[in-house]
Amino acid sequence: MALASGSPQFSHIDTGGRSLRMPFVIVTSLFLLWGLAYGLLDVLNKHFQEALHVGKAESAWLQVAYFGAYFVVSWPAGQIMTKLGYKRGILIGLGLYALGAFLFIPAAWMRSFPFFVGSLFVLASGLTCIETAANPYVTVLGPPETSERRLNLAQTFNGVGSFIAPLLGAMLFFNIAEGPQAGLGGVQIVYAGIGILVLVIAVIVSRMWLPEIHEADTLVHDDEPATSLLHQRHFTIGVFTQWVNIAGQVAIGAFFINLVVENWQGFTSADAAYLLSVGMALFLLGRIVATSLMGRFSPRSILTFYGCANVVLTLIVTADIPKVSSVALTATFFFASATFPTIFSLGVKGLGAQTKRAGAAMVAAVSGGAILPPIMGMTAERWGVAPSYLLVTLCYAMVALYGWKYSKPLPPKVKGRMSAMALASET
Structure with a gap:
């Protein structure tokens, strides 16, 4: 699922005569990353019920951690973007995403459901930072009249990630030959791979030119009602x-x-x-x-x-x-x-x-x-x-x-x- 956030309005973007195509490709790849995370969430719910013997109500703590992070981290993420800029904010988000993914490895070794929940909260905190930046970036990486089309295009990659993720879970989490108890090895493989992928993208982002975005002050018109x-x-x-x-x-x-x-x-x-x-x-x-x-x-x-x-x-x-x-x-x-x-x-x-x-x-x-x-x-x-x-x-x-x-x-x-x-x- 792409949880679109409000896009601020911008006065101009400094390109220095360079093409915006590659920055758009890189930022669009971020939508795929959080599609993968969301698509795996519901598969993990059932898998942990089987492998860790948790009840249905207890397994729902995965959703609490994932979506609770959006509520807890969204405001600090906005402050980070304001003080450090969108590129650094994206890198912080990617770092948290990778850290949360790698924490799934010791959580599987310990067979600890609370550890998995905490790892997912860290991962989702990174997603919150990324999403806070990605939507505004997509809207300005091109002509203003095609901003909605670009955002819709980028969000389709969220759907692609959400489609791929359950397939990975089906193949690697539920190991029919060895039984569900052995399936935590599949969890380690998937999240180790995701962590490495995120780090690779973080390195690419750190070395790439991403244009500076300047927010424009929102104007209040005289005929605009100042209603609460x-x-x-x-x-x-x-x-x-x-x-x-x-x-x-x-x-x-x-x-x-x-x-x-x-x-x-x-x-x-x-x-x-x-x-x-x-x-x-x-x-x-x-x-x-x-x-x-x-x-x-x-x-x-x-x-x-x-x-x-x-x-x-x-x-x-x-x-x-x-x-x-x-x-x-x-x-x-x-x-x-x-x-x-x-x-x-x-x-x-x-x-x-x-x-x-x-x-x-x-x-x-x-x-x-x-x-x-x-x-x-x-x-x-x-x-x-x-x-x-x-x-x-x-x-x-x-x-x-x-x-x-x-x-x-x-x-x-x-x-x-x-x-x-x-x-x-x-x-």
């Missing part, structure tokens, strides 16, 4: 919806392998991991389709439809129909693909000078991914995996409701009345 963000309904409800959306999206994958193994007779964990890669491919396809549809339909309509589709699909999952529920769960990835960027863009629309603050709040909403999986795990342990997906149904019902009713900015007169009421309450 808290009085912007499409923003405040949008942040909550984003939090719920990420919670649901992460929960879909967190217990995907558990659901498929229990629902599809004869399926092993490795088979389910291969099916997860199909889901990740659908995620990539869903994003491409949504982007093309936005030329014909409004983003609000697409968001409402995607949300409603996942409400129906997750209800089929909770019915626990043999094989059918597994197919329905795989299909949810398609309709989960475009919800984050669409909610993000709708939530910050028309906010003018406050867009950057609004974007930061939207990024903080990623922490929703750290909350629902443990709750879902406890629900699954008590009532079963399939019924626990009813929690995901509720998440996408909120997404559909936001797209249908709350995503449109209020007319100026309504916002004016809200501001007057707020002023009256203060006096």
Whole structure:
């Protein structure tokens, strides 16, 4: 999953007459790196249940560590970019990413689940630093009129990484010949390889020219209403919806392998991991389709439809129909693909000078991914995996409701009345 953050506005970029092609290629490769990390996350969840004998609720601490890092580290990462620059910020992020990956090796030797959780937090902290820098870089490495196209292109590599990762997990984590207990050797191989790859990219980045980016001060126009963000309904409800959306999206994958193994007779964990890669491919396809549809339909309509589709699909999952529920769960990835960027863009629309603050709040909403999986795990342990997906149904019902009713900015007169009421309450 690419968790796009708000892109600041820039006055100019110093190229010195040099081409921006290679800097764009290098920065785009970073999207592949965090696609690999996210794609492996859900495979690790099931694998550790088998190899380390942890329960479903306990295994969800992997999601807590991964998405909790975004909440904890996002603000310090922004400060690092401001003080040290984007290139150094990227290098710090790559260093943390590599360190977290290499820490998986002693964690496997010790067979310590808490050690794995801590290692993943370090790795995700590096991803947070990288992502804080990558989106702004991509938007300015070329003509302004094609910035959105470049960002969409870069984010497709996130989908490629997310597709490859479950395939690696299926081949190396679930060793059928030796049993799941021996599979931690596969974890060591995969994360050692990732750590080396990240270090190689870090060396390349350190030796490459990356252009300096100069932020422009955001201007407030005279006709722009100075309304508090808290009085912007499409923003405040949008942040909550984003939090719920990420919670649901992460929960879909967190217990995907558990659901498929229990629902599809004869399926092993490795088979389910291969099916997860199909889901990740659908995620990539869903994003491409949504982007093309936005030329014909409004983003609000697409968001409402995607949300409603996942409400129906997750209800089929909770019915626990043999094989059918597994197919329905795989299909949810398609309709989960475009919800984050669409909610993000709708939530910050028309906010003018406050867009950057609004974007930061939207990024903080990623922490929703750290909350629902443990709750879902406890629900699954008590009532079963399939019924626990009813929690995901509720998440996408909120997404559909936001797209249908709350995503449109209020007319100026309504916002004016809200501001007057707020002023009256203060006096």
